[in-house]
Amino acid sequence: MKISTSKDFWSSTLLGLFLSIFSLSAQDSDIPKAIEEEATANSQLEVLAHELMDLVGPRLVGSPQMDKAHEWAVETFASWGIEAQNEAWGTWRGWERGICHIDMVAPRVVSLHGRQLAWSPATPKGGITAEVITLPEVADSLAFAKWLPAVKGKLVCVSMPQITGRPDYNWEEFATEESFAKMKEMRDSLQDAWRANLRNTGYTWRTLNQGLEKAGAAGIVQSRWSNAFGANKIFSANTEQIPVIDLSLEDYGMVYRLSESGKSPKLRVVAESKELGRVPTFNTIATIPGTELPDEYIVLSAHFDSWDGGTGATDNGTGTITMMEAARILKKVYPNPKRTIIIGLWGSEEQGLNGSRAYVEDHPEVVEGLQALFNQDNGTGRVVNLSGQGFLHAYEYLGRWMEAVPESITTHIETTFPGNPGRGGSDYASFVAMGAPAFSLSSLSWSYWNYTWHTNLDTYDKIVFDDVRNNAILTAILTYMASEDPEQTSREKAVLSINPRSGERREWPTPRSPNREGGMN
Template sequence: MFRPLLTLTGGLIATLAVTAAQAKPLSQEDLSVAEVLRDRALESSDAYSIVESLTVEVGPRRAGTEGDRRAVAWAQEKMKKLGFDRVYTEQIDVQRWHRGHAHAEVVAPFPQPLVVTSLGYSAPTPEGGLSAEIVEFSDVEALIKAPAKKVKGKIAFINKRMERARTGEGYGPAVQGRSRGMRAAAEKGAAALLLRSVGTDSDRFAHTGMMSIDGVENPVPALALSAPDANLLEAMLERGKPVEVKLDVHNERLADGPSFNVIGEITGREKPEEAMIIGAHLDSWDEGTGALDDGAGVAILMETARLIAELPQRPRRTLRVVLFGAEEIGLVGAKQYVDAHRGELDNIIAVSESDFGAGKIWRFDTRLPENKFDIADQMMQVLAPLGIERGNNQSSGGPDSSVFVAQGVPAFGLYQDGTDYFDYHHTPNDTLDKVDPGNLKQNVAAWVVMSFLAAEMEEDLGRVPTEN
């Protein structure tokens, strides 16, 4: 349940214009510039050209791989061509892993193949594979509560369906099986883990993703099943006979290695030491080309910065675009960025992130002190014509941004329609054809309004409460 701070109608927008002019946190001149930027964004196809370039010229870019290294070089070159004042990298340390093949098949009582993919950093099977009976659990909590004798030597099968929602709110409950399932299976002596893919599609694609692996003494192979194949196993089990599955998985943990956060700045004209950070993550999983997750976010932010850089003067503060590395394996780039810059966090006026595909933005959330709500209300004057409504004051800004918010940095959240996002998320189907150019323009229009006004305003936004 969302608790809207304000829902704007035509009459209310006019009323806000008067009250906002009295409060003057943002000048009418700045609001007019934001309107111009918004309208320019709606006419430009450059963001689509950027995500097309990333997916074609780089492709998959899992952290610590050759694709990741190509992406870092691509991002630096692209930022320089787009007119950023400063472009640089900061090294981060990442765990590395090689994905080999993953095969699964039912061997009894109804032999047939299954479509699976290894979850990130999964262990291999013994040479020649393994065969075992499967035991089904409704969710990871049921597996955790199960007696070890029920699981030992068997393949634990977590059969939790994800609910479709515009907000993507079904992801949190479903992803627990992926993040915690292998650990629970290993602790109970299971031979392996099978997981209904964390997704909302009915396609025969399996969804990969990261698991909790640190400190697991005896990791076991962990695979995601496509939704139709999870349905198939469910139907077989309903017939009352033991179901035996064979797995053959070749993966390998590698030595830790480097990756990078790539950072580009439009330097502030008056307060260059202060920054509005807008982020996306540069890495992707290796099954698709990472067009939605998070190539679209990378393109949206690069185009946002390009439009602001073309203004006659720089904004008052620095606009800093951070393309975080290794987000997919645990927000590694964001965590290491905050650790490296703890003494400078008070100079970050706010943070926000684009990491939910390329659907049309429909809601504007914040995480601000209450005495700063009028600034968000003024931003809404320029955002509302894009079909965006006011949301709540509970935003984390995005996955990577949440690391900053935990340290008291305010946040803005521009939330996209994610109704079909988890149809493609972490699958081979995450490709450029899923990106709608018109929706991408609307995204840039919203981002350029929020980013410019945050960087340009005279006041700062204070700090927000941190979690203890």
């Protein structure tokens, strides 16, 4: 067959090539639009949030609820046609929360608002009833040691009583300037005196409970106010035999005042929990295989575990459902990505990024082939900050990818390039420490730090679904653009800025190994 070299042939060929390129470009530009439409018209965020927060509940590492969450995630991914599995990376102290009921039975009867802390020892069957006492003012550790036998058989208050349960913003709105200033002065004076007295005991807030337990206390009563209406920080107990309970600010203050005024309040505490020994811990890993560059990866990252004061809704249920929803959308509108897409739902972030640190140790091939990682983990708000994490050329590729994101989303986002590398705030830092391009999608506060972060109020009703939906769209489009980018991302590091505290130039963070056998005192 003779090949024509006529002008018509070349015109026809060039026209065909142009039309092919135009068609591909049009098709590519349709994907971000399809992502936005799917996220808006067929959102599964409310369903995912209901099932994860209301049905599964809080996800304390080592608890049966954490196992249920992993199983739920694998089943949910499978329903979307996405392969997923739970990868074991270590073990943890197994513990299951049970019923907790706290009543004041003298000098009057009232049910109190509170809970046992994570990993708290249980009360004996039927509970305990004991008088509540407060810490004395002491001149030195000898005086405190002389007083210590008085705790035997008692419930001991170990937190400073607050003089107000109103946050400062409430005072600023309604109080006179003189009254507000007076309250702050009184509070500061009380805090200074409390800290000085604690030093005088010879103990710290980390060691005091053990000292009281050794002296025969029946239990520990605390109240760790979060400076927001009704919010207390809820973490873990550090005793071996006696329960540690946290009371609401108002109930703790009442009990404390009754004790101080000589009214001898008594509490009945029923705190049921189960020690489960050492149990395996997991990451849930879902995968959408790449078709052209399967050994290069985009990772959608969120930690799956939570504290169990609430249901872990904004820390990090919202990050979890953002990544799951982005994966669902991508599987539907972009089922054959150029690069492999991994969704990593990490375990034990709250105890030191353990799940993600284990993953980077166990999967060097993903670290080596990482095109980009997108992590979300600071509340329910829309993403408003994106840092280059110290990668010198991050602006070049993140800037290209952001061009495909709707202006209604990008208009709220401030960027910092090249920025400084994250050092441990969330799981992206595990990858950054390895020199891999990982980025935090940092969100608007919605009073996160005081209101829901590690508090008893971190529940479904605090989720702002419009903002989370924006974040799912942003994540899905960035993932699509990262997958299709003809260039591999640069890992060249910038010269880091000067630390204003030390006056020395910052250094790149070094990788840290996970705690693979955690949870024991």
